[in-house]
Amino acid sequence: MENVVITHDLTKVYGRGKDRVVAVDKANLVIKKGVVHGIVGPNGAGKTTLISMLIGLTIPTSGSGTVLGYDIIKDSRKIREKTGLLPEGYGFYGDLTAKDNLMYIAKLNGLKNPEDRIKEVLGIVGLTKVMGKKVKTFSRGMKQRLGIAQALLKDPEILILDEPTIGLDPSAARDFRNLIRELVKQGKTVIICTHLLRELGELFTYMSVIVSGKIVAQGSMEELRDRILGRGMCYYVEVKKDLSDAIVNELKKIKGITNLEVKLRGMKIWASEDVGDEVLRILLNNSVKISKYIERELSLEDIYEYFSRGHSQVRA
């Protein structure tokens, strides 16, 4: 599968001396064509800076990269011709109508039949009826849909969505997911930056986990789940009293446990194979009273949590 985004040691440093902040640290990002690629990380991890560098809004401190074969520094204008961005918080001229906002963007992109295209994209996001209304009267959900219409206006090859579902109600979030699936069917590449895995994770074909500016894991969901962790399992145990160090150390010795995190009156275990019986055996042998026991295959959130807490620097 063709790669549409490739970066090599892409780095962005803000400030100097004491104020020096490494926003993105030697990121080697690879995004394939026609997939939904999630860039996942906590707030302030460097997701927005990373995509800003891809489209020329921010100049990298070092490193290089290409988007659709164009150099991110020299050919940023060409990249912006072929990519649509929905920035976090959207961003519209409130005193203008939805149609006028889109008309401005259409003209900046030199679209030939802007009227027709505007009607088309407003139809896709279901805002045709309110195209003549001022954007300041729109709800958050309507603004988000208008933001997607704006990003789709130029019929981009890559759609970049930065925290697209923040503040959306469940129904709007579901509509959004359906729209993304439809766009991928049409061959578009969709890059979603988010920290809300619960809402968007199911869309991802590929995922990059970014923490403190570093890409700590990257690959397809299967790769992340199986190739890195084997047949990943996750256990959550709640107990009546806090676990002693001796019990924890005994548990850690079980073959297959990749990480054990002790919590208040409980613990979370990541394992590369089924270790449930052994865990229960040790707990019961030590007369630990168990109040809750959950055993399941690794979910997307478990994988994210695993990498985002710095347990591994593995890359697929």
Next chain:
Amino acid sequence: MKIFVVFEKEFRDMLRSKRLILIMITFVLSYVISIGSFVVMFSEQGIPIPRNIIGLVLGSLVGYLSLIASIIGIALGFDAISGEHEKGTLRVVLSQPIFRDEFIIGKFLAASAAISFALAIATSLSLSSAVIMLGLTLKYEDIVRVLLMIFFSILLALAYYAISVLLSTTFKKSSTSALVGISLLIIFFAILPVLSTVIARVIVGPPPRIKFKPGMSAPELTKIKEYQRKLNSIRESILLFSLNHHFNLLAGSLARYRSGVESTVPIDRIVIEVLSRNLSSLVILIIITIVPLVVSFILFTRSELK
């Protein structure tokens, strides 16, 4: 050309903006009221309106134009960049295939057009009202003088616009940018003229104590003249820092030129004389428009969108 797309959108927004319309209405109304008070004063005292009152009419227009042009410049420029940041639109616009220089130049061209349009309309309306109320007939020379005064006021407004754009590029918040812009206006328009006199008096000291009597000797008169010359020279040096002072020199000298007497000097000679006498003020206004814009341009094109 992307510059013209930005120009078209910005120009339309500026003309529709409530703040610009409000400033224009305030300007026209206050000028009309002040002319109306002249008319009332003349009629109450039973004095016929002097035929050469045009000098007074234009002279009072200078003060209004100085204030209103400055306010328009600040009103259009204080949120030029910071406002786009705050609304989140800067990120959307700059993620389109447009260069930053095209964006900022488009904005400046739109502001220039909107300022010219607003000042021309507001001055025309104000002056027309004065002409009707005072029953004046404007000569060709008067119209040329008014047009030049409008031109100088556009320069003043653009200088304030350029400073405001620089503030808007430097400060993240539009409110901070507006506050600094208004503070500058207060300093230039109100504080510096008073302060310059106070400082000049402190430096030169109290005026010479001379009792005026008929047949005063030449050396005594020279003493007074010398004192006044020193005072004015220090005042003028301090006022060089005021944008409004340069406008007042240019527009004021045009308005006052031979006012009160029936001038036989052709208008082209008046214009040449006024410009040559105040060329430095004209150059300063142009420089103060260009320098902040160039600095804003450099800051904006190099700024990071985090």
